[in-house]
Amino acid sequence: MAKKNKVDFDTPEEEIIYVSRAELKRDAKELHELGADIAAMSKKQRKTIPLNEELIEAMELADRLKEKTEAYRRHLNYIAKCLRLAANIEEITKAVNILKNKHAQGNVLFHKLEHIRDELIEVGDNKINELVSEYPELDRQRLRQLTRQAKKEKAANKPAKAYREIFQCLKEVITQ
Structure with missing residues (x-):
């Protein structure tokens, strides 16, 4: 008769992780x-x-x-x-x-800029002051002028030239 090897199953060996x-x-x-x-x-x-x-x-x-x-x-x-x-x-x-995801990040930035632009036109000077304090390189006078012009264009149902210019001004400065 052959001698059987006894295996001690109680001693912890390396834990085997099974992957399906x-x-x-x-x-x-x-x-x-x-x-x-x-x-x-x-x-x-x-x-x-x-x-x-x-x-x-x-x-x-x-x-x-x-x-x-x-x-x-x-x-x-x-x-x-x-x-x-x-x-x-x-x-x-x-x-x-x-x-x-570079393209998706660009879309997020554009949506953020559009939201800021809409707030600028709705709120006015308070939002401009807040933005200029956050981004000092923005031209306060130019933003005020463009927001007033955008409000007039919207009221007169004219093409939104100033509306687009505000977006371009914001895009030049705000990159994140």
Whole structure:
């Protein structure tokens, strides 16, 4: 009879974390999409992303391949594999998200400027004084003149030329 090895199940060893296959597939798909997003970016945008040498070379090859070919699809799989092995994946993801959301950030700024412009026309001097104290480079006299002119144009149902000029003045100074 063979001697059985006794295994002590009470001694704590390294805790094994089990990950489901579905979760692994989700992660792989996310990395594939991240790689496709990076490959679709311009070279100038890619320079701002902290990619390692292998990924930089893979992106250069992706630029040379045609997007609708099978080789391009396989190459995206290779890029996803390189991303899985990359040590700084969080930094790469963060940089890509920032680049993708530049347009949305611009929209938020424009909405903010439109709101400020509408308040300027409604409230008047109090809002102008508040804005000039917050942004000293604004021209108080020009803003007062434009708000008065915008009110007159609105009352006379004329084209809103001063309304647009207020927006341009605010856009020059307020960048955040």
